[in-house]
Amino acid sequence: MDALATTALTKRYGHHELPVQRLARRLGRQPSGDVLALDDLSISVTEGEIFGFLGPNGAGKSTMIRLLLGYLHPTAGSASVLGRDIVRDSVEIRRRVGYLPGGIALYDSLTGERLLDYLGELTGRPPTRRAELLDRLEMSARTLRRPVRDYSRGMRQKMGIIQALQHDPELAILDEPTEGLDPLMQRAFYDILDDLREAGRTIFFSSHVLSEVERVCDRVAIVRRGRLVALQDVASLLERRKRNVELRAADGDLPALEGVPGVSAIARTADGRLTCQLEGDVGPFLAALAGHAIVDLTIEPAHLEEAFLELYTDAEPEDGEAKAAQTAATAAP
Amino acid sequence: MSRALFGHLWRSQRTKLLVVAVAIAAWSVFLPIIYSSFGQQIKQVVDSGIIPKQLMNFGGGDPFTLAGSIALGYIHPIAIILVSIFAIGFCVSAVAGERQRGTLEVLLARPVSRRTLYITELVAALLFIGLVLLAAIAGTVIGSAIAGVSSELAVERLPILWLNGMLLWGAFATIALAASVSFDRLTPALGVTLAIVVVSYFLEILGSLWSDAQGLQAYSLFHYLKAREILSGTIDPFGFAVLAAVAVLAIGWALVEFPRRDLAAPS
Numbered sequence: 271m272d273a274l275a276t277t278a279l280t281k282r283y284g285h286h287e288l289p290v291q292r293l294a295r296r297l298g299r300q301p302s303g304d305v306l307a308l309d310d311l312s313i314s315v316t317e318g319e320i321f322g323f324l325g326p327n328g329a330g331k332s333t334m335i336r337l338l339l340g341y342l343h344p345t346a347g348s349a350s351v352l353g354r355d356i357v358r359d360s361v362e363i364r365r366r367v368g369y370l371p372g373g374i375a376l377y378d379s380l381t382g383e384r385l386l387d388y389l390g391e392l393t394g395r396p397p398t399r400r401a402e403l404l405d406r407l408e409m410s411a412r413t414l415r416r417p418v419r420d421y422s423r424g425m426r427q428k429m430g431i432i433q434a435l436q437h438d439p440e441l442a443i444l445d446e447p448t449e450g451l452d453p454l455m456q457r458a459f460y461d462i463l464d465d466l467r468e469a470g471r472t473i474f475f476s477s478h479v480l481s482e483v484e485r486v487c488d489r490v491a492i493v494r495r496g497r498l499v500a501l502q503d504v505a506s507l508l509e510r511r512k513r514n515v516e517l518r519a520a521d522g523d524l525p526a527l528e529g530v531p532g533v534s535a536i537a538r539t540a541d542g543r544l545t546c547q548l549e550g551d552v553g554p555f556l557a558a559l560a561g562h563a564i565v566d567l568t569i570e571p572a573h574l575e576e577a578f579l580e581l582y583t584d585a586e587p588e589d590g591e592a593k594a595a596q597t598a599a600t601a602a603p
Numbered sequence: 604m605s606r607a608l609f610g611h612l613w614r615s616q617r618t619k620l621l622v623v624a625v626a627i628a629a630w631s632v633f634l635p636i637i638y639s640s641f642g643q644q645i646k647q648v649v650d651s652g653i654i655p656k657q658l659m660n661f662g663g664g665d666p667f668t669l670a671g672s673i674a675l676g677y678i679h680p681i682a683i684i685l686v687s688i689f690a691i692g693f694c695v696s697a698v699a700g701e702r703q704r705g706t707l708e709v710l711l712a713r714p715v716s717r718r719t720l721y722i723t724e725l726v727a728a729l730l731f732i733g734l735v736l737l738a739a740i741a742g743t744v745i746g747s748a749i750a751g752v753s754s755e756l757a758v759e760r761l762p763i764l765w766l767n768g769m770l771l772w773g774a775f776a777t778i779a780l781a782a783s784v785s786f787d788r789l790t791p792a793l794g795v796t797l798a799i800v801v802v803s804y805f806l807e808i809l810g811s812l813w814s815d816a817q818g819l820q821a822y823s824l825f826h827y828l829k830a831r832e833i834l835s836g837t838i839d840p841f842g843f844a845v846l847a848a849v850a851v852l853a854i855g856w857a858l859v860e861f862p863r864r865d866l867a868a869p870s
Contacts, residue, residue: 364713
């Protein structure tokens with residue numbers, strides 16, 4: 271069953287605005303009118319998976335999250351979260367979802383403990399995971415007795431994570447969850463995600479840190495200018511990526527790799543090294559090396575970052591490409 | 604209405620509420636004493652022509668009776684500033700302030716509908732205003748007793764005076780809340796609300812001091828606060844209806860506009 275599904279979800283700011291609303295928007299410095307923030311986006315997130323949602327600033331990530339949680343109203347299309355319609359059942363959705371906003375702001379005058387109590391009371395569900403989360407994120411009882419205004423950025427982020435997960439939500443929507451966390455706390459957070467995955471919880475994970483997405487996510491969607499440009503499981507996305515290869519041979523006896531399937535961008539340097547890019551099956555490449563006195567060979571693993579950058583340095587996706595991504599999205603498990 | 608949110612609002616405002624209630628009670632104690640101690644001397648000064656008689660129309664006129672002096676106290680800038688701390692300050696920041704600080708994000712991530720949020724803030728605002736006005740009434744009773752003029756005070760009419768005050772400040776509170784749910788930042792919400800209050804006050808004062816401008820008073824909400832008339836035994840149902848109608852319109856606007864509007868990510 272899908273924990274989250276969107277169908278042709280579209281958000282255009284400034285659409286059918288009344289004059290008084292336009293005035294209010296301008297005075298309130300809201301986004302300028304008639305901006306297409308999300309365009310015909312269709313994805314589905316399966317229950318129990320950790321789903322990465324990627325894109326640079328302004329790509330539409332926050333708009334998507336805000337639509338799912340009822341902060342924004344869709345201009346067209348539809349979406350459901352945990353089987354509930356995002357427009358009709360927003361309150362019920364929020365009862366079952368935990369949300370960590372990017373750059374979270376907290377009530378500074380409250381103590382950490384009072385803040386968690388208050389947000390827990392508003393949620394109306396017992397904070398069954400709070401003690402465990404406090405322990406794993408090393409938030410002591412003494413720290414919780416201090417006002418939030420005294421907290422460091424990292425401590426605020428931990429409080430954000432705890433408030434989002436303390437009631438053990440069925441779906442957690444996390445926007446840049448490791449921002450401000452030190453490496454030890456990042457590792458503790460990844461462990462928490464692993465536990466949530468084992469417990470069958472679904473995580474919708476938006477992040478700029480691609481190494482982290484690569485590490486924790488099962489599938490990723492990449493959005494660009496409000497449109498979906500890729501939706502794949504991380505393993506197959508990496509499988510298709512070109513790996514950088516560098517080799518050195520004794521006495522400059524470099525193999526001729528031209529025409530070898532999967533090998534491209536071949537270059538020979540003055541100091542006797544050969545660099546190239548390798549895609550897909552390594553068999554033909556290794557066969558081409560046979561008989562040469564290779565003294566050093568490095569094949570860098572493919573990273574999500576390269577896939578991401580490749581998608582972003584490409585030209586604007588054609589309609590067909592976008593449609594193909596949409597089709598893949600709706601056909602996803 | 605959300606009990607958790609209401610509890611949070613009560614805890615965050617109770618100290619301020621206590622301070623404002625004590626301050627307005629003290630102000631209200633002061634007025635009957637001034638009337639009792641200096642009323643006749645002031646009347647003689649006015650009668651001598653040193654002070655233009657027209658100035659005595661401020662606050663509904665007749666400052667030389669207990670009812671008139673109490674009415675003057677209700678429309679005096681000190682009372683207005685004290686009640687405005689909740690009727691304007693609290694209400695304007697109720698949503699726009701949370702939005703500007705970014706805390707509305709975590710609040711609306713909970714199963715709380717925007718209408719529930721609005722209604723809870725409205726109930727809290729009306730409770731705070733009601734308690735402040737109750738403190739003012741209590742101050743009036745205590746002040747009259749201290750000054751020995753309790754016999755001149757129509758105690759049975761004080762609940763109607765409280766209701767009239769509630770309607771006036773409730774109307775301003777609903778306007779402030781309507782502005783608060785309509786803007787993403789505190790400044791425009793506060794600006795719009797203060798403009799309405801200040802213009803309203805200006806029209807009332809201008810009309811009371813300058814007979815040619817009396818017609819403008821009908822456009823001021825302060826004109827429908829009839830403290831002197833109520834304490835003297837007259838009730839103006841039309842004034843009550845005007846204030847109630849303004850409040851209903853502002854509530855209606857907020858209940859329609861707030862759930863419909865987009866809340867973009869805080870900048």
